[in-house]
Amino acid sequence: MGLLSFVLGLAGCDPQRIAELEEGVSTEADVRARFGEPEKIWEASDMADTPLPGAAAEPGARTLEYNRQPEGQVNYMITIGADGKMSALRQVLTxxxxxxxxxxxxxxxxxxxxxxxxxxxxxxxxxxxxxxxxxxxxxxxxxxxxxxxxxxxxxxxxxxxxxxxxxxxxxxx
Missing domain, CATH: 3.30.1450.10 (Beta-lactamase Inhibitory Protein; Chain:B, domain 1)
Incomplete structure (x- = not known):
């Protein structure tokens, strides 16, 4: 039960964490300071063959995956551009x-x-x-x-x- 409360507490903090980040301004260090270590890091070449890859497929971009499964109901993909700034933050389970x-x-x-x-x-x-x-x-x-x-x-x-x-x-x- 303690782990469940911890996981739910993490997901409940997500709106606050997101509000503290700004596209084009926040850095990868800012993202990691708020969200921690990502579940997975995807390079631009990894994202190029997904439908409508957008900023995630631009040369030098990296996408950090923040997973809230199995107890949560969201997964975030946060793209860091070649300049080291956050270029996109998406909740992808839609x-x-x-x-x-x-x-x-x-x-x-x-x-x-x-x-x-x-x-x-x-x-x-x-x-x-x-x-x-x-x-x-x-x-x-x-x-x-x-x-x-x-x-x-x-x-x-x-x-x-x-x-x-x-x-x-x-x-x-």
Missing amino acids: PQTFAKVLPGMRMEQVRRMLGKPMKVTPYPLKQETHYDWRYLNPPGTPRIFTVVMDRDLRVLGTGSVDEENVRPAGGNR
Whole structure:
């Protein structure tokens, strides 16, 4: 229970941390001082093959992934430009981002778009693996987005369900 409180406390501090950062002014050191060590660091070349890579694919850019899964409902991608300044801060677990996950995409592309998933479930008999992310559907409904991958880790399809249907309140979790 203590770890859960700690994780929820971290996510609850995110709006304050974000308010303290300014695009074009804040440095990577400023980002790390507020968010800590990133889950993963993506180079510009890593981000170039994602849909609409924007600033993340500019030469010399690096994207820091700050994951709030499995208990949180957000994942942040914070891009640091070649000049060492923050050029973008995005919360990527949104229906708009999910719509860009298309059949045939590789798992690594999806991972760079959405960050680390909450849960990975292999289904050996079906030769599929399901990757799940928790998110809030506007205006605030807790949901789970699932990407179904084939045995070659290419997207077969996607879907979303209300979290209540998967983890009923008061039921076993």
